[in-house]
Amino acid sequence: MPATPTPHDTVNAAQSITRATIEAAASRIALHIIETPLIESPRLNDKLGIRLLVKAECLQHTGSFKLRGASNAVWSLDDKVTDVVAFSSGNHAQGVARAAASRGLQATIVMPKDSPAGKIEGTKAYGASVVLYDRYTESREEIGADIAAKTKAHLIKPYDDARVIAGQGTVGLEIAAQAAAKQAKIDAILCCCGGGGLIAGMSIAASDQIPGVKIWSAEPEFYDDTLRSLTSGEIQTADINQPSICDAIVTPQPGQLTFPINKQLLSGGAVITDRDALQAIATAFKHLKIVIEPGGAAALAAVLTGQYPQGASTVVAVASGGNIDKQMFQRALDEGPLF
Amino acid sequence: MPATPTPHDTVNAAQSITRATIEAAASRIALHIIETPLIESPRLNDKLGIRLLVKAECLQHTGSFKLRGASNAVWSLDDKVTDVVAFSSGNHAQGVARAAASRGLQATIVMPKDSPAGKIEGTKAYGASVVLYDRYTESREEIGADIAAKTKAHLIKPYDDARVIAGQGTVGLEIAAQAAAKQAKIDAILCCCGGGGLIAGMSIAASDQIPGVKIWSAEPEFYDDTLRSLTSGEIQTADINQPSICDAIVTPQPGQLTFPINKQLLSGGAVITDRDALQAIATAFKHLKIVIEPGGAAALAAVLTGQYPQGASTVVAVASGGNIDKQMFQRALDEGPLF
Numbered sequence: 001m002p003a004t005p006t007p008h009d010t011v012n013a014a015q016s017i018t019r020a021t022i023e024a025a026a027s028r029i030a031l032h033i034i035e036t037p038l039i040e041s042p043r044l045n046d047k048l049g050i051r052l053l054v055k056a057e058c059l060q061h062t063g064s065f066k067l068r069g070a071s072n073a074v075w076s077l078d079d080k081v082t083d084v085v086a087f088s089s090g091n092h093a094q095g096v097a098r099a100a101a102s103r104g105l106q107a108t109i110v111m112p113k114d115s116p117a118g119k120i121e122g123t124k125a126y127g128a129s130v131v132l133y134d135r136y137t138e139s140r141e142e143i144g145a146d147i148a149a150k151t152k153a154h155l156i157k158p159y160d161d162a163r164v165i166a167g168q169g170t171v172g173l174e175i176a177a178q179a180a181a182k183q184a185k186i187d188a189i190l191c192c193c194g195g196g197g198l199i200a201g202m203s204i205a206a207s208d209q210i211p212g213v214k215i216w217s218a219e220p221e222f223y224d225d226t227l228r229s230l231t232s233g234e235i236q237t238a239d240i241n242q243p244s245i246c247d248a249i250v251t252p253q254p255g256q257l258t259f260p261i262n263k264q265l266l267s268g269g270a271v272i273t274d275r276d277a278l279q280a281i282a283t284a285f286k287h288l289k290i291v292i293e294p295g296g297a298a299a300l301a302a303v304l305t306g307q308y309p310q311g312a313s314t315v316v317a318v319a320s321g322g323n324i325d326k327q328m329f330q331r332a333l334d335e336g337p338l339f
Numbered sequence: 340m341p342a343t344p345t346p347h348d349t350v351n352a353a354q355s356i357t358r359a360t361i362e363a364a365a366s367r368i369a370l371h372i373i374e375t376p377l378i379e380s381p382r383l384n385d386k387l388g389i390r391l392l393v394k395a396e397c398l399q400h401t402g403s404f405k406l407r408g409a410s411n412a413v414w415s416l417d418d419k420v421t422d423v424v425a426f427s428s429g430n431h432a433q434g435v436a437r438a439a440a441s442r443g444l445q446a447t448i449v450m451p452k453d454s455p456a457g458k459i460e461g462t463k464a465y466g467a468s469v470v471l472y473d474r475y476t477e478s479r480e481e482i483g484a485d486i487a488a489k490t491k492a493h494l495i496k497p498y499d500d501a502r503v504i505a506g507q508g509t510v511g512l513e514i515a516a517q518a519a520a521k522q523a524k525i526d527a528i529l530c531c532c533g534g535g536g537l538i539a540g541m542s543i544a545a546s547d548q549i550p551g552v553k554i555w556s557a558e559p560e561f562y563d564d565t566l567r568s569l570t571s572g573e574i575q576t577a578d579i580n581q582p583s584i585c586d587a588i589v590t591p592q593p594g595q596l597t598f599p600i601n602k603q604l605l606s607g608g609a610v611i612t613d614r615d616a617l618q619a620i621a622t623a624f625k626h627l628k629i630v631i632e633p634g635g636a637a638a639l640a641a642v643l644t645g646q647y648p649q650g651a652s653t654v655v656a657v658a659s660g661g662n663i664d665k666q667m668f669q670r671a672l673d674e675g676p677l678f
Contacts, residue, residue: 037376039398042437043464056398058628059378098381118625125382285668286457289397289630289661322628326672329624333665 013162014260019208021162022169022201029071029167032102036060038178038316041287047339051314052303053184054284055175058292058322062122064248065171065198065320066095066158072167073156074099082106083153087140089247090119091321092158097126108153110143116247116293116325136241159197160255168198172205175316179210186210187312190270190299192320193217193226194249196258202318203265214309217262217269218298218317220246220277226254226262227269235259245274245328248295248321268309270302277301281332283339284319294328296321304338352501353599358547360501361508361540368410368506371441375399377517377655380626386678390653391642392523393623394514397631397661401461403587404510404537404659405434405497411506412495413438421445422492426479428586429458430660431497436465447492449482455586455632455664475580498536499594508540514655515548525549526651529609529638531659532556532565533588535597541657542604553648556601556608557637557656559585559616565593565601566608574598584613584667587634587660607648609641616640620671622678623658633667635660643677 038053045051057065070092074084086096087110100107107128111120112135123130133143148155157164179186189206191199196217203215217226222242229236237253244250254262272280277294280301284292292300299317302308308315324332377392384390396404409431413423425435426449439446446467450459451474462469472482487494496503518525528545530538535556542554556565561581568575576592583589593601611619616633619640623631631639638656641647647654663671 034376034378037373037398039373040400042400043461046464059376059395061379061381063628122382125385285630285665289402291624291628291630326624330669330672333669 013257017162017166017169017201017204017261019205021166022173022205025072025166026170026173028075029068029170032071032099033060033068035174038175039288044287044339050312051184053179053314053316054288054300055171055316055318056290057171057318057320058290058296062094062098063321063323064091064095064296065168066091067098068170069164069167069197070095070099070156071102073161073163074103074105076163077154081154083108083151084156085144085147085151085153086110086156086158087144088158090115090123091248091323093119093123094126096156097123097128101127108147108151110140110147116323118325119323122323159195160257162257165197165201165257167201169201169205171198171318172202173209176206176209184314186213186316187314188214188216188309189316189318190216190218190302190308191318192249192295192298193219194251194295195255196226196262197255198318198320199266200258200261204261207265214267214312215265216309217266218302219269219271220244220249220298221271221273223250224269224271227271229254229259230263230266230269246277246295246298248293249298270307272298272301272305275335276305278332278335279338280304281329282335283337285333286337287339290319291322291324291329292319293321293324352596356501356505356508356540356543356600358544360505361512361544364411364505365509365512367414368407368509371410371438372399372407374513377514377521378627383626383678389651390523392518392653392655393627393639394510394655394657395629396510396657396659397629397635401433401437402660402662403430403434403635404507405430406437407509408503408506408536409434409438409495412500412502413442413444415502416493420493422447422490423495424483424486424490424492425449425495425497426483427497429454429462430587430662432458432462432467433465433662435495436462436467440466447486447490449479449486455662457664458662461662498534499596501596504536504540504596506540507537508544510537510657511541511544512548515545523653525552525655526653527553527555527648528655528657529555529557529641529647530657531588531634531637532558533590533634534594535565535601536594537657537659538605539597539600543600546604553606553651554604555648556605557641558608558610559583559588559637560610560612562589563608563610566610568593568598569602569605569608585616585634585637587632588637609646611637611640611644614674615644617671617674618677619643620668621674622676624672625676626678629658630661630663630668631658632660632663
C-alpha cells in the first residue's frame with residue numbers, strides 16, 4: 001500500500017469495508033480477542049435520566065480495542081511476511097506487538113518518547129522492539145516507512161488501513177448484538193476519535209444493524225479536528241503543540257480512509273476537556289468498576305457532560321482503553337467523580 | 340424460616356439446592372443482573388505460567404455478586420410481602436436494596452457503622468433505610484430479627500438462605516458456560532469466602548458442570564474459619580476483634596447451610612494477608628483494568644501468591660466485588676502490583 005493513497009484508492013478502500021468484511025474480521029480474530037461486556041450502573045442511570053450502556057473495551061486483551069484491528073491485519077498477511085512495523089502512541093503499539101507475537105512474527109514499534117511508561121513497558125513485554133521518537137519534531141509516518149523499507153517489514157498503520165478499520169468494526173457488531181440481548185433500543189452511540197479508525201469501523205457495523213442510530217465522535221479540546229472537518233466537509237488539522245492528557249487520541253488530522261466513512265455516517269460530535277476526562281475516569285471507578293485511560297474516557301465524559309444527541313434515551317459510550325499510569329489515575333481520583 | 344435452623348432443617352435446605360434450582364434462579368434474575376465476563380491478561384498469564392481467568396463480578400450491578408442472591412430471594416417472595424430487612428457489611432446491603440427497589444418493596448438494612456462510606460452511600464442511593472450498629476459489641480442477627488418482628492418485614496439473610504445460595508450459584512453456571520465457549524478446561528476455581536454463600540452456590544453449579552474441577556476458598560488472615568472448619572470437619576469460629584481490610588468477608592464463622600455444602604465440595608483453601616489483597620488490587624488495575632475491593636481480591640491474591648491446587652494449569656479466580664473507597668484504592672496503588 002502506498003504511503004499516501006490517491007483519492008481513487010481512498011474511495012475504493014473505504015467502500016470495500018462492509019458488514020461482510022467486518023463479519024469476516026470477527027471470525028478471523030475470534031480466538032485472539034475477548035467479547036467485551038456492555039455494562040451499566042442503575043445508580044448512574046438514575047442520576048443521568050437516561051440508560052447509559054458502556055462498551056468496556058478497556059477489558060480487551062492489551063487493554064484496548066486496538067488488538068482487534070491489529071489482529072485482523074496480522075492474520076490477513078501473506079505467509080511470507082516475517083516482520084511487521086507500526087507507529088503508535090501506545091495502544092496500537094501493544095495491539096500490533098501482541099498480534100504479531102500470536103502469529104510468531106517480529107514487530108518493531110515506533111512510539112513517541114512521551115508515551116505513558118506503562119504503554120512502552122507493555123509493548124516491550126509483548127516481545128516487540130521499540131523505537132522512540134519526538135512527536136513534536138519528527139514524523140512517525142516517515143520513521144515507520146523508513147524502517148519498513150530497510151527491514152522489508154510490513155507496515156500496519158493505526159487507522160488508514162482497511163483491514164484495521166474492519167477489525168475495529170467488530171466492536172459495532174458486538175454492541176448491536178449485546179443491546180438486542182438486553183432488549184435495549186439504542187438511540188445513540190458516542191465513540192472517541194483520534195485518527196477515526198474505531199469510530200469508522202464501528203459506525204459501518206452499527207448503522208447497518210441498528211436502524212436510525214445516531215453516532216457522534218468524542219474528541220479532546222484542541223484535537224477536535226474530526227468535528228471541525230465534519231462541519232466544514234473538508235479535512236481540518238489540529239495544532240499538535242497543544243497539551244492534552246488524552247494521549248491515545250491526539251492525532252494531527254482525520255485519516256484519508258476514515259474521514260470519508262465518518263463524513264457519511266456521523267451526525268455530530270462532542271468536545272471534552274482534560275478535567276472532563278479525569279472526572280469520567282473517577283465516575284467509572286465509582287459506578288462502573290472499570291479502569292479507563294483519558295482518551296478512552298472521552299465518550300463517557302461527553303455523555304456525563306450532557307453532550308449527546310437530543311432526545312436520546314438509551315446511549316452507548318465506547319470506553320476504548322484502560323492503559324493508564326498510576327499517577328494519572330490518582331489525579332483522576334483526586335479530581336473526583338461527576339456523579 | 341427460624342432464626343437458627345435445626346440440624347434436620349439444615350440438611351434438607353442444603354440438599355434442596357441443586358443445578359435445577361440454580362438454573363431456575365438464573366431465569367428468575369436474568370433481567371435484573373448482567374452476565375459478567377471471564378477476563379484474562381496474556382501478559383499476566385505469561386508471568387504466572389498458568390492461564391488465569393478472572394470472573395469479573397465487580398462489574399455486576401451494585402458492584403458485587405450479592406445482587407444475584409438478593410434478586411432471587413426478593414423475586415421468590417409472596418406478593419403480600421411489602422418490606423424486607425437485611426444485615427450486611429455493604430454488598431448484600433446494596434444487593435437487597437436494589438433488588439427490593441426493582442420489585443417496589445421497602446428495604447431496611449442493618450450495617451456496621453465502620454462499613455466503607457461508599458457502601459453506606461450506595462445502600463441509601465438504592466432507596467433503602469439504613470440502621471447502623473457496632474459490629475464489635477452488637478449482634479446484627481438480633482437487630483435484624485428485631486426489626487423483622489416489629490415491622491413484619493421479611494428477613495433476607497446474607498448467606499444462610501437457600502434462595503440466596505441458589506442465586507449466587509448462577510456465577511458457577513456462567514463460569515462453566517464461558518470457559519466452554521473459550522475452549523478452556525478449568526482445573527481449579529478459587530473463590531473468596533465469608534459466610535460461604537457464593538462459594539457454596541458456585542460450587543454446586545461448577546462441580547456439576549465441570550467434571551474434576553477443584554474448588555478452594557480464599558480467606559483473609561485471622562478469618563480463615565472456613566479453612567479451619569474444613570480441616571477439622573466441624574464449624575470453627577474467627578476472632579472478630581482482629582483487624583482486616585477485607586470488610587466484605589470478615590464473618591465470625593461458616594454458615595449453618597453453607598458449611599455442609601462447602602465441606603462436601605471444597606478440596607482446600609488459601610489464606611491471604613492485607614498486603615496480598617492490596618497487591619492483587621494493584622495487579623488487577625495494571626493488567627485486568629477492573630476495580631476490585633479487598634475482600635473481592637482474595638481469590639486473585641491467592642493465585643498471585645501461588646496458592647492454588649498443585650498441577651492446575653487453568654485457574655479461575657472469582658473477583659466478587661468492586662465497592663472500594665478512593666483512599667483504600669490509592670493505598671493499593673501505592674503498595675503496587677505483584678507482577
